[in-house]
Amino acid sequence: MRLAQRLGIAAGISLLLLPIGILLDDGLSSRWVFLLWLLGSLLGLTVWSFRVLILGAALGALGVAAVLFTPLLPRLAQALVVSEAPHPADLIVVLGGGMQCGSGSLEASSLARLEKGLELWKAGYAPRITLSDTVGEIFGDARCPSLGLEAARRVEALYGPDGPEIVMLPQMRTTHTEALATAQVAQAKGFHRLLLVTTPTHSRRALAAFRKLGLNVTSVPSSEPRFDMTLRLPIDRLRALSAVSREYLGWLIYRLRGWV
Structure with missing residues (x-):
């Protein structure tokens, strides 16, 4: 040829x-x-x-x-999910998701996590929530606004002064840094019981990272806005491929670093 x-x-x-x-x-x-x-x-x-x-x-x-x-991908995806019943807690930890840097708006997974955190707050499970004040470089664009500050503006727009107490975690880059920051806040404020909110396929790794630090945390995942978690349709399986692949790679990295 x-x-x-x-x-x-x-x-x-x-x-x-x-x-x-x-x-x-x-x-x-x-x-x-x-x-x-x-x-x-x-x-x-x-x-x-x-x-x-x-x-x-x-x-x-x-x-x-x-x-x-x-059925390979559906089984791999379900193995990543930890969903536990919520209970009264001191703090609802809403993990950061993604940002649409061009428009400066929250990506779907971030909105789903924030929605679940606010749902738990409105149901009276805890009086306060955390938001992750990310740096722009984490999304590959230094001009990208902070996810946490944008989320805080949304909470303010919805509830005004009657909204939940917000605990901002500064300059978060990874789930591990969020776990470390939450542990510091819990120790300083005397918080003992935490509810952890993230998307379903991220819940097992996130829960392991928090419990590795000795935190008493319960996993209450949000909905999954990017694909149908039943993964019945081929298009949903393709959309889930990125999330599932990242999680298993993340598990490997976290285990090698001793974070889970």
Whole structure:
């Protein structure tokens, strides 16, 4: 096969593989997407690298088939969920989610977590909630506004001075830093019982990170706004692929670092 043919086929295969990469990391910018496509296309420069690309594409196709047509992903997703009955507590810990940096608004998972935290507060389970005052770089854009401050503005708009007491956790980057900050607040304020709110597939790792620090915490997950947690439809399985993959990778990283 001639070089021009290999490069053309490599460019086409790389373009077809890009949606898988975007699903696995939906935070990729246009620049990174283009670079990934360009690097994949350049695999057509040699016969050996072209064969590697073909093999990778075949394995990717098998992986997508397993996600779409087998019960593998639903079982992996359910294994990540810890849902416990709420009880009276001192503090509702609402973990940070994502931001839409361009519009400066909360991403769907952040809204779902905030909604669940406020629901628990309105039901009288605790008088106060935490919000994570993130830094812009965590979302890949230094201009991105703080998730916690935007969430606080929403709470203020909904309830005014009658809303819950807000405990802001400054400059949060990861679930681990949120656990550390919450532990400091709990010790300083004498809080003993906590309700932990995050999205379902993140709940097991988050709960383990908090309990690793000796906190008495109960997992009360929010709804999952990004896909149907039953994962009956192929489109929901594709949408869940990113969250499930990140969580298992996160479990590995947290275990290696001794955080869970």
